[in-house]
Amino acid sequence: MKLSADVRAFQDRLGYQFRKPELLVRALTHPSIASETRPSNQRLEFLGDRVLNLIIAEALFTADTVADEGQLAPRYNALVRKETCADAARQIDLGAALKLGRSEMMSGGRRKNALLGDAMEAVIAAIYLDGGLDAAKPVVLRLWGERIENAEERARDPKTALQEWAQARGMPPPSYVLLERTGPDHAPEFTIAAKLKTGEEAISRAGSKRQAEQSAATKLLDALDRK
Known part of the structure; x- marks a missing residue:
């Protein structure tokens, strides 16, 4: 499958080369432009949320070997919430590669936290389906790296x-x-x-x-x- 220039550029920013590029295209397809022959990223978002949760939970568990569940939980919540996913998406300019319907595009969809967060989770799922957890984990840890290091601070309002x-x-x-x-x-x-x-x-x-x-x-x- 041949990728468009904007999706190829995003793949480079993401730092992962897909063996099945159609997975990336699907991850970047918002429901506002989806069709029977062009599925949206909603199913991938569902899976990506769970993959992200596992990677972040393990990273926090490993990073602090003495913190109890009551300390780890708010750090985890801060790192997997939609706003944090959207910030990670902005870090690699995911919005520039999003495929949106005209109305969503005109209303500033490329900048919306909800759309960016959902798409970031879908991209994580696409990597997982393409290369497994061993492929998804380093990408997440790289994008979330500084956030994981400062998780205790981020856990506070x-x-x-x-x-x-x-x-x-x-x-x-x-x-x-x-x-x-x-x-x-x-x-x-x-x-x-x-x-x-x-x-x-x-x-x-x-x-x-x-x-x-x-x-x-x-x-x-x-x-x-x-x-």
């Missing part, structure tokens, strides 16, 4: 963590500013900036204000950690 970071340095709490609301009433999209008094800020977009605020807080925390 990001808005609370950012507020604690600011207060520990004598700053007022961060502010969250709505920059833009787009999309129809049934599928709105909110762009929100998380800001500190010192001028640092991060911007995120999501289908609800809460998700956008949480995502912006996470991005700002990540940027502060890198400093």
